[in-house]
């Protein structure tokens with residue numbers, strides 16, 4: 001019998017090949033893809049998230065885990081019936097217009113994807129209009145804005161205005177982040193959430209959608 | 213006199229520790245597997261990337277606690293940086309870049325979907341872009357019998373990023389291939405601009421994080 005509990009640790013420590021092998025063994029024993037996701041994979045991501053909060057894991061560890069998770073999901077997805085594939089939600093993420101810093105934003109995107117969200121990453125220098133179009137095209141429930149400059153963080157307000165103008169504000173939640181941004185700024189511009197790191201971003205995304 | 217250098221990574225004494233810090237490891241060391249991936253990514257980058265930097269020296273006048281005049285241009289550095297420039301006589305203005313080849317390499321990695329390798333490459337690119345200031349400081353110390361200050365960049369620590377425009381006007385068009393966007397940022401992305409002060413007496417140096425209020429910064433505890 002495969003010791004499937006080990007899958008949690010393989011995900012948490014980002015051991016991609018070990019995780020894939022054990023995943024295949026677990027599948028061969030007849031455990032359903034959805035059970036594997038719920039019982040092991042998501043727990044693995046939660047474990048590394050917890051370690052990160054405690055200062056026992058670093059940013060790259062989060063990424064390694066997200067990478068292993070993604071590889072496992074790539075194996076599981078084709079086995080799941082169309083429509084039965086649960087994603088936690090669809091979100092659009094980008095660094096706002098005028099800004100090029102994107103390492104942190106990409107981390108947030110990878111973590112969210114690893115934890116079960118469908119993520120549309122629009123890249124850097126993204127205008128309000130591009131955000132709105134992506135929300136419409138993908139039926140997104142969350143918009144995530146990133147900025148690393150004090151000058152460009154103000155553009156976040158522009159994006160919000162564009163979303164309001166298009167009548168989408170009631171349909172999407174807005175989350176923001178990036179070094180110069182804080183809770184006070186988030187409150188001021190009236191968004192649904194702010195977080196200071198990629199791990200919290202996942203918790204926040206679940207919170208704004210009332211999951212968990 | 214404008215000085216320009218193009219350096220292959222092999223010729224640079226790149227510190228692994230700097231790469232680890234740039235990746236967020238603080239004072240820790242990555243596990244063996246990650247180190248292997250860092251080494252192989254660095255090797256790939258070394259094959260395609262050339263670090264370019266350009267600088268010149270100009271006379272400086274201190275106008276106030278916050279403002280200095282470099283050549284004919286007045287720069288307002290703000291209350292944080294200003295106090296560290298007492299005794300400045302000349303300034304070495306520089307731009308530096310890991311180049312468009314690096315941006316292309318990173319762009320391709322993004323498409324490949326290997327998020328870990330992309331993050332490693334991104335972090336190495338940051339180290340490459342930031343390396344020039346210490347290379348230039350070393351060159352300055354050798355060539356001039358003067359003390360050098362810490363490097364300061366438009367956009368950092370209260371110095372308005374809009375002053376990039378004035379800053380770039382002092383260089384030839386597209387120095388090292390760098391262009392400036394409407395929001396005063398540089399392409400290629402892995403580029404930096406800044407200056408180093410020169411004077412006869414030692415400069416007051418900010419302890420690494422004194423000038424910045426980002427308490428959550430991943431570099432903060434690593435360098436303090």
Ligand code: B12
Nearest residue numbers: 101102104144146149150177178197198367397398404405
């Ligand atoms: C790496 C870096 C660079 C690199 C590379 C950038 C890149 N895109 O590749 C280089 C060296 C090239 C660079 C250059 C410059 N930089 Co720079 N850079 C940084 C630095 C040190 C780290 C940014 C980073 O990658 N952090 C690592 C990630 C993991 O953290 P993060 O981005 O904060 O993201 C986390 C959270 O914020 C959060 N988060 C982020 N986005 C989102 C979004 C959502 C929705 C949520 C929920 C959460 C979230 O989660 C992330 C993961 O945990 C910051 C300082 C800092 N500590 O932030 C300066 C900084 C951003 N840079 C700055 C400046 C000014 C510049 C330059 C203009 C300087 C110059 N004149 O040369 C240039 C511009 C470059 C250009 N092309 O024009 C300033 C901006 C000042 C300001 N507030 O306006 C900063 C703050 C430095 C400072 N001390 O002042 N930079």
